Amino acid sequence: MVRLMWLHRILTKAVNVDPAKDIALQTPYYLIDKSRLLPNLKKIAGLREASGVKCLLALKCFATWSVFDFMSEYMDGSTSSSLFEVRLGHEKFAGETHAYSVAYADHEIAQVLVCSDKIIFNSIGQLSRFAKASHGHVRGLRVNPGVSTSEFDLADPARAFSRLGEHDPKSVAAVADQISGLMFHNNCENDSFERFDEMLTLIEDRFGEIIHNMDWISLGGGVHFTGDDYPLDRLAARLKAFAQTFGVQVYLEPGEAAITGAATLEVSVLDTMHNGKNLAIVDSSIEAHMLDLLIYREPAKMAANTGDHAWMICGKSCLAGDIFGEFTFDAPLKAGDRLSFQDAAGYTMVKKNWFNGVKMPSIAIRELDGTTRLVRDFDYDDFAAALS
């Protein structure tokens, strides 16, 4: 959900978009590059092969369905956090479709069941409420093990008073006969295998007895196993041993790990100013188009970022703090210059909004042969249609 230190290493290797190939596209636009997506997908496929785990794309992180066919060749399906996401996964992502939501409404449940292979309830309350409706469906329950890796309280599923899953082993055991699986999501941007291993051991210690009675266990997302130095072989061995010990099918729900580094946000400089620092205003907005960075108070990333000319890159919304970050360039910036923010795939397109009526970035895909095609554009009618 938020950014990782190791990402900086990947991104320093990233290259800017070749404007010659994208000359016809009007900025701003998100550019998904399949050749950058592919290495992540190959690692996912390798992990599945070596460990027997099934990997489902977490649509909350990335739901740009134009590349779902490509991704589904390397993954087992998708998982969701709402009725609309589960429906999208059902309609567009081949393979298994898991339904999960912090809470379903009565009027949603029938369609959620139609669109899903498994439903994971967040609480015993929801499991009971929809016991009759979901009878005969594969059912699971989210369990909160009380430990996590999040550095941000805002994103910490194990924070005090967390509503994310049931925490008491006795309460979970009492409903175990109504479910066949459990979901634990307690990793967050976790690039340490040791920490993952430690937390899985804690889960085994606290919930092992119940897990023995289950058919499947989802360990959620947040494990950065596609990172450069991640010991994939150790992770595969650990997951395989876990599956064998408890006799369960293990699932992972990668979001960020699947799409890290796979897209850029392409923008143009509209104006420059000087107020103690060099300021460049671009045709995008961090608040509207890369919202997570603002929420977690982190700067965007710019490839290269070398040179003698320091510039603060600012968004065009009226928010005073609409600032992408400070970067260095080989020459002073001027109106018309093209810039490319790196790592713009995860938690960006799913969160974009119409604040200030700023033009929503289009979505383009660069194919493996290097050709780029526009798959979605947004115009005034979309802006007006989002309100009434």
Ligand SMILES: Cc1ncc(COP(=O)(O)O)c(C=O)c1O
């Ligand atoms: C239940 C669940 N599964 C999967 C994910 C995906 O996590 P990430 O994008 O960090 O891999 C999340 C993220 O919040 C989640 O809450």
